[in-house]
Amino acid sequence: MSTIKAYRRKLDLLGRVDLSHGAGGRAMAQLIAEIFHKALDNDWLRRGNDQSVFEVGAGRMAMTTDAFVVSPLFFPGGDIGSLAVHGTVNDIAMSGAQPLYLSASFIIEEGFSLADLARIAESMGAAARETGVPVITGDTKVVERGKADGVFISTAGVGVVPDGLDLSGDKARAGDIVLISGSIGDHGVAIMSKRENLEFDCEIRSDSAALHGLVANMVAAAGASLRLMRDPTRGGLAATLNEIAQQSRVGFRLDDAAIPVKPEVAAACELLGLDPLNVANEGKLVAVAAPEAASAILDAMRAHPLGRDSAIIGTAVEDERRFVQLKSSFGGSRIVDWLAGEQLPRIC
């Protein structure tokens, strides 16, 4: 007696995600195997469990979670897949930790193109391989049309913190220096240039990148002098420094002329009525450090390809009101505030 070999048609990448892809049956198993496992392949995923088991060394771990809902899903310099890897790795790395593993949950809208889903998964896999931080567990859900916008990705990440390192947003002290790892506003402008209704031609690409290598350089050069690091994503440099000012109970004084902004980004912001200080970055970090380590840290940053344009942009000062102030090259001084509401182009 012979059994008929089960027939399974290959996933049609010209097709679309339907509700069966999230229903827990064969269609879902096929989607996971042919798109996610293929793109993100590693030893843990190959074992096919609902969780992954890994060794933990001695010392302290860092953990983070993040969600990605970027629109458009594909933008100059990246897409939601690579962004999810970079963003999560960076959140871990800002503690000074070496990122180890990621998880990823996909919430997919019914009707989403399978080819686009594969493209996103492949980009995510490529980013994970490049950064050396694998995605070792995941989940897939499909929701009815209109209940999501294409695809959302939720991640978690873990890493291990080097002994003796304790970076935290409340550690800035008056007299400390503020550094940025390169030009600001690239990611936000790249996204806006592709937004529906706002499309404009520009050469700007997102700076989306994993910063753990840069961080390792900085920790090796002057770990003991580092107070804190943070990646200025949503809300830009302005929001990040205001957060730190609140946490550390200090003010900041920045020098406008020292803050790197690409001319194309400055021009796009000018046109849209935006301030680059409020525009998102995905491959930059802000560091606050003891002043005596300024040149050691700056040299270490500039020695890394992702920190080539690093600069010292200001200092922490005593200020009960915790203002972030900017000395403009025009001569006057002004407050750099959080942004209220959405960042909006001018209307007149």
Place this chain on the structure above:
Amino acid sequence: MKYVDEFRDGELARGVAEALARIVRLDRDYRFMEFCGGHTHAISRYGLEDLLPSNVRMIHGPGCPVCVLPIGRIDAAIRLAKLPKVTLCTYADLMRVPASGGASLMKAKADGADIRMVYSTLDALRVAEAEPDREVVFFAIGFETTTPPTALAVRRAIEKKLDNFSIFCNHVLTPAAMRAILGDRGGVEIDGFVGPSHVSAVIGLRPYGFVAEDFGKPLVVAGFEPLDVMQAIVMLVRQLNEGRCDVENQYGRAVVSEGNKKAQAEMADIFELRETFEWRGLGCVPASALRLRDAYAAFDAERRFAIETPSAKDNPACECGAILRGAKRPHDCKLFGTVCTPETPMGSCMVSSEGACAAQWTYRRFDARAA
């Protein structure tokens, strides 16, 4: 950035500041109103007041279209948005402006009204084209700068035979507001005006003739870069010192005295003067706003949907009115920075980035001199 950085050059600014310090007379004060919120924003952002002699004072004017829109018009927009089948397209600045009873377009949207944020009139037109079953209303606001694009949208809608597109017209006129401020007898003392260059790019210089002729005040039309504003202030000081009051053009880069005739003709064809229009702060100002001509009544949302726009009361503690007339400064308002901040605005001047309160709060709240 070429053609921009030159006008933000710190060294040149110090040079102009020194020149200004040399020419100001010490036996008098100079009180200049920058009419436009764009200038207010530039002055705050670049810390221009730090560079001015102590007897030169800038008074913030009402030239912020979001700020001068009275509550009744926002209430009407919310009513429009709640009508069946209506999609209201608006600039995002208007979303957070407080309306009567704690309402706002933002809240109406959360309640289910179909309100969409657009970046231009043509975006609204595209929505109307793409969704023929919706009644698309564009919430048109602004001074003479944003009026020609609205006229163009009406023209395009006619060409495309769109019968589901209309305009909730709130376009207002700069010279009329200036006349109201100058004619306000217990009002603030003003020695001269900095006029907005983008308005003059459309209307030219002539409509300001009355400022000099009827009221004896100088006016200088100026660009929006900080050096433009500095130079305009120097020009105003010179005029006063020489006993002159003329309408002068600092912004020769784009403004010619007759303005943009094509834009003017388009506006004149589509719009007519309203007899009167309510402004926040200035009250009802005669011949200060536009509406669609009868020939285009089908595109006028007020007539199409028979929407009334009764006047509504501001929050009694809110000083936006006096601030818009230049009679008070943001710090004079009890609400400023206490319960009224850009996150939780009580008045319109705190909503728009061009509002005097928002500019003061965002860039200059450390400035004790402004208190």
